[in-house]
Amino acid sequence: MLKLCGFALSNYYNKVKMVLLEKGVPFEESFAYPSQDEAFLARSPLGKVPFFETAQGPLCESQPMIEYLEALHPERPVYSRDPFIAAKQRELIVFLELHLELVARELYPQAFFGGTVSESAQARVRKRLERHITAFRQVAKFDPYLAGGEFSAADCAAFVHLPVIGLATQQIYGSDLLIEHGIDWKGYVKTIGERPSAQRVTADRKAYIAQQAKR
Template sequence: MARLFHAPLSPFCRKVRLSLAEKKIECELVEERYWEQDPDFMRRNPAGKVPILKIDGKILTESAAICEYLEELHPEPSLMPKSPEARHEVRRLVGWFDDKFHSEVTSKLLNERVYRKLQGTGYPDSSNVKAGSKAIKYHLDYMAWLLDHRRWLAGDHMTLADFAAAAHLSSLDYISDVDWNRSEAVKDWYAKIKSRPAFRSLLADQIPGFPPPAHYADLDF
């Protein structure tokens, strides 16, 4: 069985978890307090980051690379389209959420509200929280624009781009930082992806000291 070293609210780990579950690859989850820089953990990934996937005798790191490895090894159900142009669009949007969205929103909200307490590094920086709360509106509007032109974020079919976006938004939804009333299109998109069997383990996550809101695991939110 595969083993994934992860942090429950990490969107990068969640993206990999969604890919594994969608492809029905059995995987043991091992929670890793990566900020403690345990020697065994650092041997698995000297970069000191999660996720780390141990599969088929190999140790894989970097979430986007892991997801594409899984796609090549287990092409069905497909999370990447066939044409080079369509694959580029998926990769562009994965990069958008993992780089731009994470920098402007996830790191500002999740890190301040949750990880500061978990890591014992003090109180939230209100300026970061304010900046993240402002920036997420722009990103939700961009998603709404995409969904006005497409069935899914990258095109007519669900792809890794949708999992990347849902991984970030689900982490923020755990701490009630997503305004689902801002866009009906985005809310409908999230309801569709949230109802997939692959999402069940994410909705069961519980972080000690941080109970999720009542709507978090509700499919009819």
């Protein structure tokens, strides 16, 4: 059986997990935390999560993992059958992860983990985010799904990434930059959150947080 390795606080882990649940693919979960241990690097060369353990070997990076699932189980697609719409759905994932989440990630040490991000870095990140959010608004429809009328893998990505980006900017700048620039991600996430896959991911994430708090 396919094994998903990582932990329930990781937004990229939850993105892949949500796709697995949407497609109805049987899988096991195996707790794994980022590591530079030699044995870990043999499965995930950068020491990151998530990654798959498959009968053919390990597979890392969340987007190739999703593309693998789509090719392996095409009977329940997470992309449109229309090639152009499917390409637009993938385009949105790139915007979310490369142009928004990866940029906002520089704020996370101070926003979530008690670290410090310099004022110059905060200003640089804000400038990039504001430009990228404006661009994202041009391609995202939220009608009702991210790419329009069809639920897709882009919604799995948006469901896990947008709240983190919004909260990080709120913590650092005193203002949620997504909302400030006209993206009602809270209403959208509430809609997606009604799906059983999203409810499972959310429940498992909250259980993980509660478990860590007890420790």
